[in-house]
Amino acid sequence: MIAKIICFTLVGLDGVPVEVETDVNKGVPAYDMVGLPDAAVKESKERVRSAIKNSGLLFPMNKITINFAPADLKKEGAAFDLAVAVSLLKGSEQLIGADVSDTVFLGELALNGDLRPINGLLPILISAKGHGFTKFVIPAANAPEARFLGGAEIYPAESLLAVVKHLVGAETISPLETARFAVSGRKESSADLKYVKGQPVARRAIEIAVAGGHNLLMVGPPGTGKTMLARCLPTIMPDLSFEEALEITKIHSVAGILGEEGIVTERPFRTPHHTATTVSMCGGGNRVVHPGEISLAHGGVLFLDELPEYKRSTLEALRQPLEDGKISVSRAGGTVTYPSRFMLCASMNPCPCGNYGSADLVCTCTPAEIRRYRRKISGPLLDRIDLQVEVDNLSYDELTSTEGRESSAAVKERVNIARKIQRNRFAEYRLNTNAEMGEREIDAFCALGRESEEILRSAFERMKLSARARARIIKVSRTIADLDGCENIEPKHVFEAVSYRLEEKI
Amino acid sequence: MAKYTKTEEALIWLCACSGLDPRERVVLLRAAPSPEALFARFETYCESNLGKECAPPAARRQALEKLLTEAEEKGYFAVTAESADYPKELKAADPPLVLFGAGRRELLGARKFCIVGSRITPPWAQKFGAEISARVSKRFAVVTGLAEGGDLAAVRGALPGDLICVLPCGLDECYPAAHAAVKEEIRSTGLLLSEYPFAEKTRRYSFFARNRILAGLSEGVLVLSAGEKSGALITADLALEYGRDVFAVPYQPNVAQGAGCNELLKKGAYVCTCAQDIFDCYGIVLKEQTVSLLPEEEALYRILHAEGELHAAVIAERAGLPVHEAAAILASLELKGMITKAGGNRYSCVK
DSSP states (O other): OEEEEEEEEEETTEEEEEEEEEEEESSSOEEEEESSBOHHHHTHHHHHHHHHHHTTOOOOOSEEEEEEESTTSOBOSSTTHHHHHHHHHHHTTOSTTOOOTTEEEOOEEOTTSBEEOOTTHHHHHHHHHHTTOOEEEEEGGGHHHHTTOOSSEEEEESBHHHHHHHHHTSSOOOOOOOOOOOOOOOOOOSOOGGGOOSOHHHHHHHHHHHHHTOOEEEEOOTTSSHHHHHHHHHHHSOOOOHHHHHHHHHHHHHHTOOOTTSSOOSOOEEOOOTTOOHHHHHEEOSSSOEEOHHHHTTTSEEEESSGGGSOHHHHHTTHHHHHHSEEEEEETTEEEEEEOOOEEEEEEOSSTTSOTTOSSSOOOOOHHHHHHHHTTSOHHHHHTOOEEEEOOOOOGGGOOOOOOOOOHHHHHHHHHHHHHHHHHHTTTTTOOSGGGOOHHHHHHHOOBOHHHHHHHHHHHHHHTOOHHHHHHHHHHHHHHHHHHTOSSBOHHHHHHHHHSSOOSOO | OOOOOHHHHHHHHHHHTSOOOHHHHHHHHHHSSSHHHHHHTHHHHIIIIIOOOOOOHHHHHHHHHHHHHHHHHHTOEEEETTSTTSOGGGGGSOOOSEEEEEEOGGGGGSOEEEEEOOSSOOHHHHHHHHHHHHHHTTTSEEEEOOOTTHHHHHHHHHOSSSEEEEOSSOTTOOSSGGGHHHHHHHHHHSEEEESSOTTOOOOHHHHHHHHHHHHHHOSEEEEOOOOSSOHHHHHHHHHHHTTOEEEEOOOOTTOGGGHHHHHHHHTTOEEOSSHHHHHHHTTOOOOOOOOOOOHHHHHHHHHHHHHSEEEHHHHHHHHTOOHHHHHHHHHHHHHTTSEEEEETTEEEEOO
């Protein structure tokens, strides 16, 4: 008898339906798999055999052929185990009366018949639902992330035996209840602006950066709190919407780094070490294309500490995703596109010895050394970083003010207001933030008064700014004006924007 | 082709083509009755005085022609000790027999003032130096090197104007190589000088040799910055030796980048805190341009001026403003050239 079971495999973030056909027929006992299975899928033969036997079921001693269709698509991973086992049982007529035609089976089997969780379950469920499937049997351990898919019957099973009992109606599994997405609010963590001492200039800069979605470069001596400030970035970013959370969860699910909650409720903060390769940063792999750090940081912050230490080629690879908000990775197995709309936050020392601009310590670097150090970061990459701010080692005692330090929550409120202004402004433009503006939008939304125009011109001449730097300054001025609640960009906004840039010529 | 007299040609050949070192050249010039005679019967003098073999007359002529053609093509000129416009001031300074130049030759005859500084010059001193250089260049041709830091500040301030830059290498070369663009700019609006053959590379001793020309050309020398051991101090010492005025920018007592300047002041150099200090010495009056400041700018400027260098947050606090508002005003002051960023969110006064 021939049995057909539906399973799904992932290509990037998209699930593709795969039919598992099993023919159990008379002949010399054999057990074959066809249809481009990879090593992990082929090994399921042995897992399925053991699991069936150890569940007290019968493994047929006939000629067994298992086919994965479509035959031209490479099948990867162990997620087919359950589908293979069920189709084998169905084919050997051990599931009399069970209707399995419209159910999707997903899960990896242990030798004793238990079901193990799989990576990438949520994107599979979402795609499967798009294909019209609404009944799923999944490993119980994957239940947390599956809860958020509404409008489907999802049965979480502990073992193969439980699945069989459910199918024949002996002991039904109750379907998962759909969970409602609620922003849990940030867990009390050490990262909060209220713990950042001093740094008034940098605090303001990160507020502007988040409000306008600008990328940020922090320059300062070692030990002045650059990393601490960066960790505060997600705490002042707007809360995740359900759609955003789902998209981030999909990526994290594929990468297998989803936490116990089953859905991402906080914006990701990724800090790849500077030895990271281009592949680990952008995504890749032999045949399966895994999401890279920039995709894992989607919707959140990618923090590159000690920027000049990263390999030049790795940094250059960031340019296109920074522009497009997604990355296409091509491999022998096909091309996969992952979203990668992240906020880039980088930090570096001001000079090789780290003391340039310090009040107490003397910098011993020659201008040539400083230039060489700063030149490790290419102009095109710097051009995509709108804000450059110095983080200094001013001791807090130098400021006598008793003014309380603001918490992240207070800053976040202002950020939310500024973001709302931007959403209204860009309603027809498919943009979200000021940072995404191109020349056309700058012309449309950043009209400068005569006085502001004059300031920019003199800044241009005096500081020898490039044309790109001009666009950067205008975009940042727009954000500052938004934070200020001003319709028009005023001179003081331009001036402030001018102050957030590094001396280009030393 | 530019015309050179026989004497000039002989000197040019001796300096650029003979391959002798300066000491040997002097020995030969003393032995021969005139440079032409030396050129004509070089092998005789060379063998009897130095015991060296040398090229035959035809080859010498050929080498000279080649050099002059090359100079013509590249737009270089040569000023020899026998030329009418050879700077007389230089005679005090172990004068080079020949100077090769590119750019505005007439600057050789202008009044000259030298501004130098060490490579490690704090940002405020660079801005300050550029300001002074800009003003000095209205009355003098500014003489300087092409090094990083202090020299470059003087160059930036004086451009595009009367500027003489003396290289420690041939005119084809550029040291440091990163300043090639600046060098071209100087060539088009100022004057480049070098005592070396065109393709000569920089050597260790050529900085010292170059400094003697800097000091020798100038009526006075301003040292913008100098550590305890700095090339700028060598220039100042040479200037004293040649009887020129030495000016220095005063520094805080414990700042290493200015230790050399303070040492000069102790020894009796003139204090220079503005361009007028220099002009006073030469009886020049130049009208100050005044920058108009808005009231809030004035207030912040006063706060900063009282201390010289302050953190943006401290300025803001003293002015009773939020930091971001103060940042805007400070940026405005910076654009007006009154203050400059000193790194680490600190600002310092330029004027």
